Amino acid sequence: MRARSRHILIGCDIGTSGTKAAAVDEDGTILASHYKEYALSVPRPGWAEHHPDVYWSAVVMTISAILETAKIHPKAVAGISISGLSPACILVDEQGNPLTSAHIWMDRRGMAESEWISHQVGTSRIQELTGNGVDPYYGIVKLLWEARHRPEVYRRTFKTLSPSGFAVLKLTGHCTMDYSNASVMGIAFDIQRRRWDAGIIDELDLDQGKLPDLFSCDRVVGEVTKDAAEATGLASGTPVVAGTVDCNAAWLASGAVNPGDSSLVMGTAGIFGVVHREPNFADGMMTIVHTANSNKLYTTVAAIVSCGSILRYFRDEFGHVEKTMAEITGTNPYDALTREAGRVRAGADGLVVLPYFMGERTPVWDPVARGVMVGWSLAHSRHHIIRALMEAPAYAIRDNVERMERSGIVIGEPVTMSEGGAASALWRQIMVDVLGREAEFSGSFGGAPVGNAINAGVGVGLFPDYNMVHRWDRGRLLIQPNEAVQDVYDRQFRIYQEIYPRLQSLFPPLSDVL
Numbered sequence: 001m002r003a004r005s006r007h008i009l010i011g012c013d014i015g016t017s018g019t020k021a022a023a024v025d026e027d028g029t030i031l032a033s034h035y036k037e038y039a040l041s042v043p044r045p046g047w048a049e050h051h052p053d054v055y056w057s058a059v060v061m062t063i064s065a066i067l068e069t070a071k072i073h074p075k076a077v078a079g080i081s082i083s084g085l086s087p088a089c090i091l092v093d094e095q096g097n098p099l100t101s102a103h104i105w106m107d108r109r110g111m112a113e114s115e116w117i118s119h120q121v122g123t124s125r126i127q128e129l130t131g132n133g134v135d136p137y138y139g140i141v142k143l144l145w146e147a148r149h150r151p152e153v154y155r156r157t158f159k160t161l162s163p164s165g166f167a168v169l170k171l172t173g174h175c176t177m178d179y180s181n182a183s184v185m186g187i188a189f190d191i192q193r194r195r196w197d198a199g200i201i202d203e204l205d206l207d208q209g210k211l212p213d214l215f216s217c218d219r220v221v222g223e224v225t226k227d228a229a230e231a232t233g234l235a236s237g238t239p240v241v242a243g244t245v246d247c248n249a250a251w252l253a254s255g256a257v258n259p260g261d262s263s264l265v266m267g268t269a270g271i272f273g274v275v276h277r278e279p280n281f282a283d284g285m286m287t288i289v290h291t292a293n294s295n296k297l298y299t300t301v302a303a304i305v306s307c308g309s310i311l312r313y314f315r316d317e318f319g320h321v322e323k324t325m326a327e328i329t330g331t332n333p334y335d336a337l338t339r340e341a342g343r344v345r346a347g348a349d350g351l352v353v354l355p356y357f358m359g360e361r362t363p364v365w366d367p368v369a370r371g372v373m374v375g376w377s378l379a380h381s382r383h384h385i386i387r388a389l390m391e392a393p394a395y396a397i398r399d400n401v402e403r404m405e406r407s408g409i410v411i412g413e414p415v416t417m418s419e420g421g422a423a424s425a426l427w428r429q430i431m432v433d434v435l436g437r438e439a440e441f442s443g444s445f446g447g448a449p450v451g452n453a454i455n456a457g458v459g460v461g462l463f464p465d466y467n468m469v470h471r472w473d474r475g476r477l478l479i480q481p482n483e484a485v486q487d488v489y490d491r492q493f494r495i496y497q498e499i500y501p502r503l504q505s506l507f508p509p510l511s512d513v514l
Contacts, residue, residue, distance in 0.1 A: 007462055008076045010066070010234070011452025012059055013246050014084035014163045016040065016104065016268035017312060019058035022449035023066045023077075026462060028472030030446050032070035034062045041101065045514045046108040046367065048358065052090050052098040052166050059167045063232045074235035079460035080171070080224070081241045081452040083249035084164035085268075087139030087184040089146060091157040096169050099153050103142055104163075105184075105269070106305055106358045108367035110136035110145040117141065117187060121203055129200070131183070131191045131279070131287030131298070135365050138186030144204055159212050164243040171232075171240050172222025177212040178242035179289040185211075191287060192279050194295070215242040217294040218459035241459035243452070244291040247271040248299070252451030254416035254440075257292040257466040262411045264431065264439070266421030270307030270393045272400060273299040274411050282407040284363040285400070291455055292466040300409055302400030306357045306371075307393040308420040311337060313357070314389060318382075338426050341387035346433065346485035347492050348388040350375040354499045355392035362400050364500060368511035374499055390427050391489075394434035395496040401435065414438040414478060419447045432479045434489045442474040 008031065012021040018037035022030050036058040041049040059082070067074065088104040103109060117126070118134045126134050135141065139162070147154040159175040162185075169175055182189045188200040194214060201208045215221055220239045229236040244252075247265045256263035256275055265271040273288070275297055281287045282300055290297040315323055315333055326333035356369035373388065405411060417439050421427045432439045446453075457463040 007078055008072055009453035009456045009462070010063060010077055010080040011249070011449035011456065012063060012080070012082045012167070013249055013448035013452060014055050014059065014082065014167060015246060016085045016106070016309070019055065019062055020447070020449050021059070021062035021066050022446055022453060023070050023072055024446070024450055024453035026457070028450075028469075028474075030444070030450065031072065032066040033446070033449065034065035034069065036061050046359070046511075048104050048107040049101040050104060051101045052163070055084070055163050055166055056170050059170070060231045063234065067233045074229070074233060074238070077234060077238050078462055079220075079239040079241060079456035080234070081456035081459065082164045082167045082243045083246045083448050083452050084162055084167070084243070086162050086164070086181050086245045087137070087142065087186070088163050089139055089142035090161045090163065090166050091146060091153060092159055092161060092166070092169065092175070093156055094158040096173070098166070099156060100146070100150065102163065105137055107142065108136045108359050110141040111367055113144045113148065114141050117144070117204070121200060126187055127281065127283065129191070129197060130186050130189050131281035132186045133284070133365060134187065135361070136367050137361055138184060140185050140187035140204070140206075143206065147206060157210050160210055161212060165212060168221065168240055168243060171224050171228045173225050174222045175212045176221045176242055177214055178217045178244055179214060179294045180217055180245045180248050180291055181243070182214050183288040184245065184286070191289065191298075194289070217242055217244045217248075217291040218455050220459055239460050241456050244455060245288060246448050247273060247301070248288065248291040249448035249451030249455065250418045251299070251416075252291055252454050252466065252469065253445045253447055254418045255469050256416055257469065259297070260410060260412040261416075262413070263416040263418065264397065264422070265419045266307050266393070266417065266427065266431070267419040268307065268309045268312070270304040270397055272302040272397050274404065274409055275299050276409070282404060282409060284365070284403060286362060291451070300404060301362070302397060302404065303361045304355065304393060304396045304400070305360055306355045310355055310357060310389050310392065311421070314386065334424065337386055338390070338424050340383045341390055342426050344383045344387040347488040348384045348391060349380065351380055351384050351388040352395075352492055352496050352499065353388045353392035354496070355396055356500070363403050366504070366507065368507045369500065369504070370507060370510065372499055372503060374495070391430055391434065393421075394431045395493050397431065398435050398493060399497060414440040417441045418445050428479060429482070433482050433485050434493065436481050436486060438481070439479045440476045441479060442476045444474050
């Protein structure tokens with residue numbers, strides 16, 4: 001049987017909203033997949049956490065499920081790779097036990113530490129070293145917060161890990177970090193030399209010994225232990241590669257592996273990336289070492305905090321009827337919500353949303369910015385609000401893309417689209433219409449888990465290089481911008497661009513109140 005081929009690869013992605021695993025054969029056929037959703041903890045405004053054990057539990061559940069569903073013999077698995085949300089600050093002791101909950105990428109508690117780093121080290125020096133700026137988003141800022149606010153926990157810390165690194169630790173017993181995850185630790189990561197910068201670490205009064213060893217994304221860093229095998233159903237001795245960041249894994253699956261390729265991930269966050277070889281880093285954007293050829297390639301990244309999370313928030317807080325009916329009927333509550341949005345014209349009849357619900361990363365890097373709805377009137381219905389919430393991330397991505405192009409970055413077409421919101425025909429059409437660019441989508445991309453399977457295949461030598469993804473038949477759908485709505489979106493986008501500059505001064509005092 002095909003499922004019992006000795007060339008089966010396991011990919012697993014630890015996301016902000018849930019974890020998904022997939023079993024993939026060497027021809028790109030997805031043999032089985034499984035998803036486990038979990039909740040985000042927001043104990044205070046601006047904080048965002050998961051307990052690391054939630055990640056491991058979800059990894060165990062999803063991998064066990066796909067092995068059982070596809071009737072895969074454990075010995076048939078040639079390798080495994082895991083990606084994850086990033087950055088996050090997971091502190092573990094020498095036994096690998098988590099010491100605190102992980103504050104994740106959208107957590108903004110490190111504002112004072114970020115300001116101190118900017119003054120003490122200098123933003124231009126950080127930008128030159130890391131290809132990134134200074135913000136509470138970055139993992140080293142989160143680590144500095146731990147050192148300052150929980151010094152006893154910090155002293156007990158053996159290593160600082162990412163979510164995917166924590167899963168790799170649980171699988172292999174080794175504390176590691178891949179180059180792409182190190183990119184978004186930022187601050188002290190030398191992105192061109194792919195190593196920690198000892199000088200800056202000393203200036204921050206941090207202990208370099210608490211940072212993990214670094215590896216290329218496709219490097220085999222260990223094997224599944226006996227304990228991990230019993231938990232997951234994998235065979236002990238199965239090779240585990242270093243892994244990557246979640247968006248990078250999704251880009252692999254969509255085929256964005258060579259310079260000039262561009263891709264959009266519409267997950268909890270919205271991530272637009274362009275692959276390049278030269279170490280040219282655009283101010284205000286993020287730079288991440290790409291999983292494909294991680295010793296050589298980079299991605300310039302637009303990263304907005306809120307994309308799919310906006311619709312999930314609306315579902316959980318205002319979509320109780322849809323959620324309940326979906327549970328009863330076994331349907332998707334998001335389908336009901338997007339049908340409502342589809343009853344409204346492009347532009348939501350003048351309703352425009354600024355999607356800074358948890359602050360914003362690119363291009364403004366403002367941790368205290370918040371969501372705003374402009375143009376709301378008694379003529380607007382619930383349908384309008386849903387549509388405006390779906391259009392907001394598209395405006396935010398367009399704002400970033402225009403800034404990229406002004407800095408000289410060449411963005412190829414079509415843009416590949418994957419994950420979460422891209423599964424909605426309406427939402428991906430909205431994104432294409434607002435951007436005014438051709439896009440390519442395939443429901444069989446498989447997203448980040450398939451990208452991880454590719455990474456594992458390269459790592460264990462099953463695939464010669466990452467371009468093998470282009471040999472897989474994915475039934476790609478080409479999406480063209482609708483010229484009839486271009487004028488509406490162009491005009492509303494210009495209004496969108498005015499909202500933040502005009503309201504920026506109001507956000508800090510509002511944050512002080514909270």
